[in-house]
Amino acid sequence: MAFVETMSTGFGGWSPLFWILAFAVSAITGWLIWRRGESSCKTGTEQEKPYLCGNKEPEKGDVHVRAGNMYWGFTEAMKGYYEFLIPLHTGILTDYILWFLGVIAVMLVLAAGVF
């Protein structure tokens, strides 16, 4: 497998070969576990339905965790940051132009004074 060369980063290296081997071993292990599963299970029958202690199964849409509910904790913890950042994205073209011109102004000042 010499054709899968170790990538040199200048400080060390990384060989994709080990990852490929690890992936292959994991996949084979997973397949072996799956193969030992209950073979009498019949798809498309009652056996596939979730058992909820005898309660009625909720609507499919109700049990799916939607995107809006994900990472609530992250955005809540970063509330101050997002309260500042999101309003900057106004969607107004003149604001976009102002930001662009502002960056040019800062760079011109730097160019005149620094380099």
Add this chain to the structure above:
Amino acid sequence: MIFEWIVQNSPALLLAVPMLGAFAVPLMGRIGEKARDGWVLLVSIATLIIAGILTNEVLTSGTVVYTFGAANPALSVPADSGGIPFRIIFAVDAMSVFMAISASVVGFAVFLYSIVSSARMSGKDSFFALILLMQVGILGMVCTGDLFNFFVFLEINSLAGAALVASRVDKGVAVEAGLKYAVLSTLGGLLVLFAVGLLYGQYDALNIAAIADVMQFGMPEKVALVLFVAALAMKSGAVPMHFWTPDAYSMAPSAVTAFLVIASQASLYGLFRIVFTLYNVTLDYAAMGWIIIILGVLSMFIGVTMAIPQKDIKRLMSYHAVSQTGYMLLGVGVGLAVLGDENMMRAFGMTAMEGGIFHIINHAMYKGLLFLTAGAIFYQAGTRNLNKLGGLGHSMKWTMLFFIIGALAIAGIPPFNGFASKLLIYESVFIFSPVLSVIAMVVSILTLASFVKVFHSVFMGPRLPEYENVTEVPKAMLYAMGILAFFVILFGVFPQQVIDILISPAAMALADQGSYISAVLGGN
């Protein structure tokens, strides 16, 4: 004989083929839809082959200089010109072909995908003609050795892009996004033109090599540099000039968005070309390098944190495009910051540049793939709203697989291509500044988190009643995604070969201003 002629004229053919192809699209449309679709595919394959031939030529024989209108295309400076290369000249080095091959591969995938994905659209003649013209603009930007020519191709790229963003004219927001893109691109283009004018006034020349050879760093040159850097950074979507990116990327048809990523990268190429090839030795490397690094870090962090709360799959991916551009700016910026120090350049500067440049092609492949998967989801489910989607993994298994490949690649998970370029950036930037490297790693973690959210929202969960009848997308769209997924895996499994063949020569070409100048001006 014919092959030799193609090789000799490959820089001109690289543009002539898609340009003529674009103008012939409406004629082919008159014959029939199949004829037009076949024509578009044929043109994109021919462009890809010519890009391959030109790449081989440059990588084996060095920079190719092509002078339009000269008896001998290699004769860049005619004897009676007073030493000024006044004709339009293409100077195609390893960095140019690196960009050209990337644009041609993604271009082919985009055309293959669009033929099916645009089936429900009207006005397909102009749609395909515009994509081909955008390809002309991109290829022209990366091949030209002339500043005014660069401006012309930038305009072709921008105008075609703006029209494509607004191509869903039935939706007002698409037209609004197209207008925003057009206005900002025009403003950026005007500033580039003004900068070109300043340099022309100073040096009576438009050729990059000719100006670089005699460049002094006075006030007009400084103003020109600022205008170039700001305009091209804005066009590449760098924070805080990125605001147009989510608007334009999310409203364009997905295949167009995949190509808009390449269009933005062409501007990034322009930025690097101006800084490294036009100015280079006249610059304060550390100051200029840090400006690019700061733009990069802002883009990385603000891009990813803005992506996380998004509910529109394409807006989310657009913010990630901004974030990934930050990695490229960071890697190349660190290389620029230490360009004047041979020891640091050898120790980590060149590796940082290689990482940044490698990330350009990797991003083109995996972000192109991700936008195509987003398009496939929209094509079948009819919505981009992550709050409404769910359970599509049951019916769109191939799209889900391609999404997983793209998502893992963008998050920098081995053995996909994003990991290889990010590792080069992490390790080299760490030596320069550990803080920057840590920020880059944190951004990767947040990227993974963001794509886990998309994966769960779109593909996981029970099969929802509203998507009961959803099936997999047509095969041509899957093949297009498969092509990009193939490169994502290939570049991840064989990173060193890609670095040896494409990336290192590109980084060397960028860093070595002298070779570029002598290749162009030494042609007399």
